[in-house]
Amino acid sequence: MSTAPAATPGGTTMGIEAGAALEAQALVRCFGATRALDGLSFTVGRGQLFGLVGADGAGKTTAIRALAGLITLDAGRALVLGRDPAKGGVAVRESLGLMPQQASLYPDLSVAENLRFFARLYCLPRALFRERSARLLDITRLGPFLDRRADALSGGMYKKLALACALLHRPEVLLLDEPTNGVDPVSRRELWALLHELVHDGMTVLLSTPYMDEAERCHCVGLIHHGRLLLAGEPRALLATFEDETYEVEGGEREQVDQGLASLAEVHAASPAGATLRIAVARGSAGTVAGALAPLAASLRPVAPNFEDLFLARVRQEAA
Amino acid sequence: MITSPRWSVQLRAVVRKEIRQTVRDRRIMFMLIVAPLLQTVVFGFAVDFQFDHVPTLVVDHDASAQSREHIRRLLADGTLRDAGHTTELGAVQRKLQTGDAAAALVLPEGLARAFAAQRAAEVQVILDGGDPNRAVVVAGAASRYFGEAAESMVKERLAAHGIAPPPLIRATPRIWFNPSLKTPPYMIPGVMTILLVITTTLVTAMGLAREREMGTLEQVLVTPIRPLFLLVGKMTPFLVIGCFDVLLVLTAGVWIFGVPLHGSLALVATGTVLYVLCTLGIGLLISTVSRTQQQAFLAGFLFAMPAILLSGVMTPIRAMPFWLQVVTTFNPVRYYIEVLRAVLLKGAGLVDIWWRLLALLGFGLALLTVASLRFHKRVA
Numbered sequence: 086m087s088t089a090p091a092a093t094p095g096g097t098t099m100g101i102e103a104g105a106a107l108e109a110q111a112l113v114r115c116f117g118a119t120r121a122l123d124g125l126s127f128t129v130g131r132g133q134l135f136g137l138v139g140a141d142g143a144g145k146t147t148a149i150r151a152l153a154g155l156i157t158l159d160a161g162r163a164l165v166l167g168r169d170p171a172k173g174g175v176a177v178r179e180s181l182g183l184m185p186q187q188a189s190l191y192p193d194l195s196v197a198e199n200l201r202f203f204a205r206l207y208c209l210p211r212a213l214f215r216e217r218s219a220r221l222l223d224i225t226r227l228g229p230f231l232d233r234r235a236d237a238l239s240g241g242m243y244k245k246l247a248l249a250c251a252l253l254h255r256p257e258v259l260l261l262d263e264p265t266n267g268v269d270p271v272s273r274r275e276l277w278a279l280l281h282e283l284v285h286d287g288m289t290v291l292l293s294t295p296y297m298d299e300a301e302r303c304h305c306v307g308l309i310h311h312g313r314l315l316l317a318g319e320p321r322a323l324l325a326t327f328e329d330e331t332y333e334v335e336g337g338e339r340e341q342v343d344q345g346l347a348s349l350a351e352v353h354a355a356s357p358a359g360a361t362l363r364i365a366v367a368r369g370s371a372g373t374v375a376g377a378l379a380p381l382a383a384s385l386r387p388v389a390p391n392f393e394d395l396f397l398a399r400v401r402q403e404a405a
Numbered sequence: 406m407i408t409s410p411r412w413s414v415q416l417r418a419v420v421r422k423e424i425r426q427t428v429r430d431r432r433i434m435f436m437l438i439v440a441p442l443l444q445t446v447v448f449g450f451a452v453d454f455q456f457d458h459v460p461t462l463v464v465d466h467d468a469s470a471q472s473r474e475h476i477r478r479l480l481a482d483g484t485l486r487d488a489g490h491t492t493e494l495g496a497v498q499r500k501l502q503t504g505d506a507a508a509a510l511v512l513p514e515g516l517a518r519a520f521a522a523q524r525a526a527e528v529q530v531i532l533d534g535g536d537p538n539r540a541v542v543v544a545g546a547a548s549r550y551f552g553e554a555a556e557s558m559v560k561e562r563l564a565a566h567g568i569a570p571p572p573l574i575r576a577t578p579r580i581w582f583n584p585s586l587k588t589p590p591y592m593i594p595g596v597m598t599i600l601l602v603i604t605t606t607l608v609t610a611m612g613l614a615r616e617r618e619m620g621t622l623e624q625v626l627v628t629p630i631r632p633l634f635l636l637v638g639k640m641t642p643f644l645v646i647g648c649f650d651v652l653l654v655l656t657a658g659v660w661i662f663g664v665p666l667h668g669s670l671a672l673v674a675t676g677t678v679l680y681v682l683c684t685l686g687i688g689l690l691i692s693t694v695s696r697t698q699q700q701a702f703l704a705g706f707l708f709a710m711p712a713i714l715l716s717g718v719m720t721p722i723r724a725m726p727f728w729l730q731v732v733t734t735f736n737p738v739r740y741y742i743e744v745l746r747a748v749l750l751k752g753a754g755l756v757d758i759w760w761r762l763l764a765l766l767g768f769g770l771a772l773l774t775v776a777s778l779r780f781h782k783r784v785a
Contacts, residue, residue, distance in 0.1 A: 153627050178629040189624035193429050194422065205418030206628035208411045250624070 104167055106131045106258050106289035112151055113160035114312075121147040123312035124161070129291055129305070131257075134284045136303035137293040138396065144312035145293035146186055149262045152291070153183045165258055179207070182256030184247045186263045186293075192236035196227055196246055199235055200253065207254035214253070221249040224279060241272030248276070252283075259283065261292035265299065277302060297393040308396050315399050324390060329353050329365040329398055331390040332374075337383025345381055349374060354397035365394040415630040419638025423612070427642060433608060441600050441650045442657065448596045449589045449662045456542040460488035462497055462509040469517035475554065476510065484546040485510075497531060507533045508543045520558070582665075582750045589662030594745035595718035597654050598738055601677070601684050602712065605647045607705040609640055609688030613780075614701035617692075632781055640685050647681050648674070667752030676744040676758075679765035683737035686772025693779040712738045737768040 107129035114122040121144045129135040139145050150156045151163045154170030154177065163170055168177045190199045200221075204214040222228040225245035230238065238246060244264060251259065261280075265273045277299075284290055284304075292303075300306040300320060307317040316323060334342055342362065346352045351370035356363050364385075366374050375385050427433050461480070465472050480487050488506040491497065500506040511529035519526040530547045532540040560570045583590045616622040625635060655673075658664035687708060695701040713719070715729065716738035722730055733739045740761040747753035755762075 150623075153623075155623050155626065175629045178627060181627060183624070183627045185620060185623060187620045189620045191422070191426065191621055192619065193426050198422075198425065202418055202422050203624075203628065206415050206625065206630045208414050208629070 104131070105129060105164070106133070106166060107135070107152055107291055108164040108167075109148065109152065109161070110164070111161040112148065112158055112163060114147055114151060114156060114158050116147075120312050122151065122158075122161075125309065125312055125314055126161075127307045127314050127317055129289060131289050132284065132287050133289055134280065134302075134304045135289075135291045136300045136306040137291065137309055138297060138300045138306055138392075139293070139295070139309035140400075141295060143309045145295075145309055146262055147312070148309065149183075149185075149260050149291070149293060153181065153260055179254065180257040182251035182254070182259040184244075184251045184259070184261045184264060186266065188243075189247055190235045190243070190250065193234060195232050195234055196238070197231040199246060199250060203250045204253050209253060217253055217255070218249070221252060225249050241268045244268055244276070245272065248279070256288070258289045259291070261290065263293055263295065265294060265296065297391070297396060300392050300396075306392075308399060310400050310403060315403055316396070320392065324392065324395060327365075327390050327395045327398075328368050329390065329394065330368055330371055331363060331365050331388050331394045332371065332385040333358070333388050334362040334364060334378065335384050335386055337378065337381040341381050342378065342383050345377055345383075346374075349377060353401055354394055356393055356397055363388065363394060365390065365398045411629070412631070412634050416634050416638045416641075419630070419635055420641050423639055423642045427646075436608065437604055437646050437650065440603065441596075441654055444596050444600060445593065445654050445657045445661075448592045449658070452588060452592050456539045457483060458486040459484060459508060459539060459543050460506045461485040461543070462488050462500055462506040463490045464492060464494075464497060464509055464511040465490065466492060466514040467512050467516040471517040471520065472512045475512070475551075478554075479510070479547065479550045482546060482550065485543065501531070501533050504533075507536070507539055510547065582667075587663065589658065590664045590750055591746070593654065593658035593662060593664045594742055594749060596658075597651050597677075597745060598680075598716065598718055598742045599709075599713055600650055600654060601647050601681060601741075602709045602738070604650050605640075605643050605681055605684040606688040606691070606709065607702065608643050609685050610691035610695065610701040610705050611698045612639055612643075613689070613692035614695050614698045618697055633777060636689065636777055636780065640689070644678075644681050644685065647684075648677055651677050665750060667750060668748030668754070672748050672753075672755060672758070673745065676741060676748070676762060676765065679762055679769055680737060680741040680744075682769025683741075683765060683772055686769055686776050689776035689780060690772060693776060712736055715739070716742050718742050737765055737772075740764045740768075 105128045109125050109127050112122040112125040113120065123144075125144065125148055127135075127137075137145050137148060147156065151158055152165060152170060154163070154165075154173070157171070165173065165177050166180055170177050170181065191202070194202065200218050201214070204218070209217070222231070225242075225248070227242060227246055227249065230242065235243065235246065244267075248261075248264065264280075265276060268276065280290055280292070281302075294300065303320065305318065306320055306323065308315045334346075339362070343355070346355055346364060349366075351367045351373055352364055353367060354363075354365040364374070371385060371387075378384065427437070463476055465476060476487075479485060485508070488500070491500075497506075497509045497511075501509065509531040511531065513527065513529070516526050516528075528547070528551060530544060532543055534540050556573070563570050580586060613622070616625070626632065651673075655664070659666060688705070691701055691704045691708065695704050715722075715725075715733045715736050717733070718738070722733050722739065725733070744758050744761050744765075747758050
C-alpha cells in the first residue's frame with residue numbers, strides 16, 4: 086500500500102485514467118413524502134478523497150446507498166467508474182467497497198470469521214487473503230482480537246473491522262458512511278491516517294461526515310442539505326470565496342446575545358464553540374453588529390474563518 | 406480453490422457461515438433438535454384418540470348380585486373405569502361438572518327382579534357431551550356390552566327349553582393398515598409434517614429477517630455474490646436439517662411407537678424434499694414481507710396454524726365444509742401428509758401418489774420463484 090509513486094496529498098494530478106470514479110447525476114429518491122435526495126449532483130475524480138458534509142437527515146446515507154446500488158432511484162443516474170452500480174454486475178461489485186454507518190458485520194462471528202467470510206464472497210485466493218488480512222490486521226491493530234466475536238468489540242474496533250472487511254478485495258472506490266461516528270479521538274486519528282494512505286496509493290474515497298473539521302482534510306468537499314448539493318470544491322478554494330467576516334463574541338449573557346443576534350440580518354451564521362460563540366457577518370457590517378452587542382456588554386474579536394462558518398452561512402442563506 | 410467456479414466458493418462460504426451461526430444460536434438449535442424430539446414424544450404419548458379407562462360413576466339402585474356382576478363385567482373391558490359409587494343424582498351432576506367422571510351408569514331398582522320375571526329392563530347411561538368423541542366411545546361400549554348380555558340371556562333361555570338358538574348376523578370388522586387402531590401411526594406422520602414447517606419455514610423467514618435487521622444483508626449484497634446464491638446458501642443447511650429431523654422423528658416413531666414402514670423410503674425422501682421446497686419458499690416469501698425477526702416469527706405462525714389445521718393432520722378433510730375442502734387443495738401441507746400416510750401405513754407406491762408429488766413440486770417451484778423475485782425486488 087505504500088509502494089505507489091509519491092504524489093502530493095491533496096493534488097488533483099493523481100487520476101491516471103480519464104473519467105470520474107463516482108458520478109451522481111441529479112439523483113432523486115423519495116421516502117414517502119420526504120425527498121431524501123432532491124436532484125443531488127456531484128462528481129468525484131479518480132484518486133480523490135471526497136467528503137460529503139451535512140447535518141443529520143441531509144441525505145448523506147441515501148446518497149451513499151444510491152452509489153452502492155442498494156436503492157432504486159426515482160430519477161437521475163448514479164455511476165461507479167462509469168457503470169450503473171445496481172446493474173453493473175460483478176465488475177462494479179469488485180471495484181467497490183462499502184462501509185455502512187450502522188452495523189454490517191455478523192455479530193456472532195469472530196473477527197477472523199468475518200474477514201474470511203467476506204474474503205470468500207470476493208473469491209480471494211487463500212494465499213492472497215492471508216497476506217492482505219495480516220496486513221489489515223496489522224494496520225488496524227486487531228491482530229490480538231482475532232477470536233473475539235464482533236459484538237464484543239468496542240465501537241472503534243468494530244469500525245476498523247468493518248473497514249478491513251471492505252478493503253480485503255482492494256476496491257478502486259471506497260464508500261464510507263460516517264466512518265468516525267462513535268469512534269474515540271485516537272482511533273479517529275488512526276482512521277484518517279489510514280484513509281490518507283489509501284488515497285495516496287490511488288484509491289478513490291468518498292466519505293460522509295457531520296463533522297465540519299473533517300471536511301477540511303478532504304481533497305474536495307460537498308455540502309449536502311435537504312438532498313441537494315449547496316457547495317462543492319476544494320476546501321481552501323471554497324474558504325477563499327467566503328466573503329463574510331468571522332468573529333468570536335466575548336462577554337454578555339448568552340441568551341440575551343443570542344436574541345440580539347437573531348434579529349440582525351447581517352449575521353449569517355452563529356455557532357457555539359465551547360464557551361464562546363462564533364458568528365459570521367456580512368462584510369463590512371461588523372460595526373453594526375458590535376453596536377448592537379455593546380448594550381449587552383459583549384464585544385467582537387476577529388478570528389480566521391473556518392468551514393463551519395462557511396457551511397452554516399450557506400445553509401442559512403438557503404433557508405432564507 | 407482456484408479451479409472451483411466462483412459461485413461455488415461463494416455458496417460454500419454462505420453455507421459454512423450459516424451452519425456456524427446456527428450452531429452458536431441456542432434458540433435455533435433448540436428449535437431444530439430438541440423441539441422435534443419433544444414433539445414426537447408429546448404427540449406420540451399425549452395425543453391419543455383412543456379412549457381407555459373413561460371414569461364412570463356407578464349408580465346401582467338395584468344393588469343385587471346380578472347388577473353387581475353386570476357392572477364388574479362391563480368395567481373389566483377396560484374402556485370404562487370405576488370412578489366411584491353413588492345413589493344420588495346430585496352427586497352425578499357434580500362429578501360430571503367437575504370432570505371427575507365422564508359418564509354415569511344408572512342401573513334401576515328392580516333390575517334383577519325384572520330379569521327373573523322376564524320383563525324388559527332399561528339401563529341408563531348418562532354421558533358428558535363436552536367431548537363428543539369420548540361420549541360416543543362410552544355409549545358404544547355400554548350398548549355393545551348390554552347387547553351381548555341380552556343375546557346370551559336369550560340363548561340361555563332357549564337352551565333351557567331345549568331349543569337351538571337362531572342364526573344371527575354379526576358384523577366382523579377387520580382393520581387394515583393399523584389393526585390395533587393405535588394413534589401414533591396416524592400422528593407421527595403429522596409430527597413430521599408440522600416439524601418441517603417449523604425447521605424450514607420459520608427458520609428461513611427469521612434468518613433472512615435477521616440479516617436485514619443486522620445490516621449484514623446489504624454488506625453481502627455489495628459483494629459480487631448473486632442474490633440467488635445467497636438464498637440457496639442460506640437455505641441449504643435447513644434443507645439438510647429438515648431431512649435429518651424427518652429421519653429422527655421417523656426412527657423414534659418406528660422404534661418407540663411402532664409406526665409401520667410399509668412403503669418405500671425413497672418415496673418418503675422424495676416427498677420430503679419436494680415438500681421442503683414448498684416450506685422454504687413460504688419462509689422466503691414471509692421474509693420479504695417482514696422487516697424484523699419478530700414480524701417474521703409471527704407471520705410464520707400466522708401461516709403455520711391454519712395450514713396445519715387445514716391439512717388433515719389433526720382432523721379429516723372430508724369432515725370439513727365443502728368450501729374449506731376447496732381451500733385445502735391449495736395447501737402443500739395436505740399433500741405431504743397424504744403422501745406420508747399412504748406410503749408409511751399403506752405401502753402405497755409411486756402409481757398411487759404421483760400426482761400429489763407433482764402438486765408438491767408445482768407448489769414448491771411456484772413459491773420459490775415468486776419469493777426470490779420478490780426478494781430481488783425488495784433488495785433493489
